[in-house]
Amino acid sequence: MNVKDLLRAHPFWLEHFESRDGVDLVLPADLPAALLRLAVPHEDINQVIAARPEPGGPLWWLAERCVHSLVSTMGSLDSPPMFPELPELGPYFYVYVYLAALPHTRRYHRELGIPEEVSWATFTDLGRNMAVHRKRHGTGGLHAPYWFMLHARGLLYELGRLQFNRGRFGGTAVEGAPVGPGDLVLDVHVPDFHGPLTPEACDESFERARRFFPRHFPQEDYRVMTCASWLLDEQLAGYLPAGSNIVAFQRRFQPLDRFEHSDVLSFVFGGDAADPARLPRRTRLERAVADHLAAGGTWYGRQGWLSF
Structure with missing residues (x-):
C-alpha cells in the first residue's frame, strides 16, 4: 500500500x-x-x-x-x-x-x-x-x-456514568442563554454499555465534574455544561413516562439549537436499524422511536445547557 x-x-x-x-x-x-x-x-x-x-x-x-x-x-x-x-x-x-x-x-x-x-x-x-x-x-x-x-x-474524562470534555461552544447564539460561540464549556456525553442513565448516577457524575475540573484545570473558568444529543429531543417526553431516566436527563438542560439527527436509529437499534421499515419494538424506547417514524414523524437532536 x-x-x-x-x-x-x-x-x-x-x-x-x-x-x-x-x-x-x-x-x-x-x-x-x-x-x-x-x-x-x-x-x-x-x-x-x-x-x-x-x-x-x-x-x-x-x-x-x-x-x-x-x-x-x-x-x-x-x-x-x-x-x-x-x-x-x-x-x-x-x-x-x-x-x-x-x-x-x-x-x-x-x-x-x-x-x-x-x-x-x-x-x-x-x-x-x-x-x-x-x-x-x-x-x-x-x-x-x-x-x-x-x-x-x-480533553475528555469519564467521571462515573457520564463523560465530560473541555471545549468551546460551537453552537449559535441564543437570546437569554449564558453561553455564546467560542465560550468555554464542558460538553456532556452519555456513553453506551454503561448501565442505566439513572438520576442518581447522573447527580454523582455532575458533582464529580464540579470538583474535578476546578482542581485539575484551575486556569479554565467553566460556568456552563452543554449536551448535544438525540436524548434531548423533547418529542421523547410524549412517548415515555414522566419518570423515565431519559426524560429526567433532558429536563436538566435548558434547550438551545435543534438539529436533524439521522444517527438516532443506530444509537437505539444498532445493526437492527438496517431496515427502518422493520424496526424491533422490544423496549419502550424502541417502540417510541419506531412508532414515531411509522407515523411519519422525524427525530431530531437538541443542544442544551445547564449551569456548572
Missing part, C-alpha cells in the same frame, strides 16, 4: 502529515494484556494483534504522524484535524495509534494529578467504541476513530 497515494485523494491530510516528522512508535510489549486493560472485546484481540503495522512500513509512517498530531496538541483546546476514516487502512489501524499515544496521555494526566482510576476509566472508552462498532455493523473495528482523539489529547 502506498499511503501517500491514498492520501492524495485527501490533499489537506497529505499536507498535514507530510509537515510532521512523526513520533517514534513504542507499542506495549504485552499486547494482549494492554488491549484487555483498555476493555477491547475478547473477540477482537487476535484480529487486532494480527493487524499490527510493520515497523518501517507505510502504515508505520502514517501512525507515527498521527501520534505526533495528538502529542503536539496535548491538552490544547485548539484541535488538530480529525483523523480520516479510510477503509484502506484496515479496521484496527487507529487502535495502534492510540496504543502508541497512551504513554504520552498518561504522563500528561500524572502531571495534572489526575487519579489513576479516572485515567483508566477514560481510556477504556477505546474498547467500548469497538463494542459499539460491532453492535452497529456486526464486524470488528473502531467506531468513529476520531472520537478517541479527545481522550488521547487530555
Whole structure:
C-alpha cells in the first residue's frame, strides 16, 4: 500500500502529515494484556494483534504522524484535524495509534494529578467504541476513530456514568442563554454499555465534574455544561413516562439549537436499524422511536445547557 497515494485523494491530510516528522512508535510489549486493560472485546484481540503495522512500513509512517498530531496538541483546546476514516487502512489501524499515544496521555494526566482510576476509566472508552462498532455493523473495528482523539489529547474524562470534555461552544447564539460561540464549556456525553442513565448516577457524575475540573484545570473558568444529543429531543417526553431516566436527563438542560439527527436509529437499534421499515419494538424506547417514524414523524437532536 502506498499511503501517500491514498492520501492524495485527501490533499489537506497529505499536507498535514507530510509537515510532521512523526513520533517514534513504542507499542506495549504485552499486547494482549494492554488491549484487555483498555476493555477491547475478547473477540477482537487476535484480529487486532494480527493487524499490527510493520515497523518501517507505510502504515508505520502514517501512525507515527498521527501520534505526533495528538502529542503536539496535548491538552490544547485548539484541535488538530480529525483523523480520516479510510477503509484502506484496515479496521484496527487507529487502535495502534492510540496504543502508541497512551504513554504520552498518561504522563500528561500524572502531571495534572489526575487519579489513576479516572485515567483508566477514560481510556477504556477505546474498547467500548469497538463494542459499539460491532453492535452497529456486526464486524470488528473502531467506531468513529476520531472520537478517541479527545481522550488521547487530555480533553475528555469519564467521571462515573457520564463523560465530560473541555471545549468551546460551537453552537449559535441564543437570546437569554449564558453561553455564546467560542465560550468555554464542558460538553456532556452519555456513553453506551454503561448501565442505566439513572438520576442518581447522573447527580454523582455532575458533582464529580464540579470538583474535578476546578482542581485539575484551575486556569479554565467553566460556568456552563452543554449536551448535544438525540436524548434531548423533547418529542421523547410524549412517548415515555414522566419518570423515565431519559426524560429526567433532558429536563436538566435548558434547550438551545435543534438539529436533524439521522444517527438516532443506530444509537437505539444498532445493526437492527438496517431496515427502518422493520424496526424491533422490544423496549419502550424502541417502540417510541419506531412508532414515531411509522407515523411519519422525524427525530431530531437538541443542544442544551445547564449551569456548572
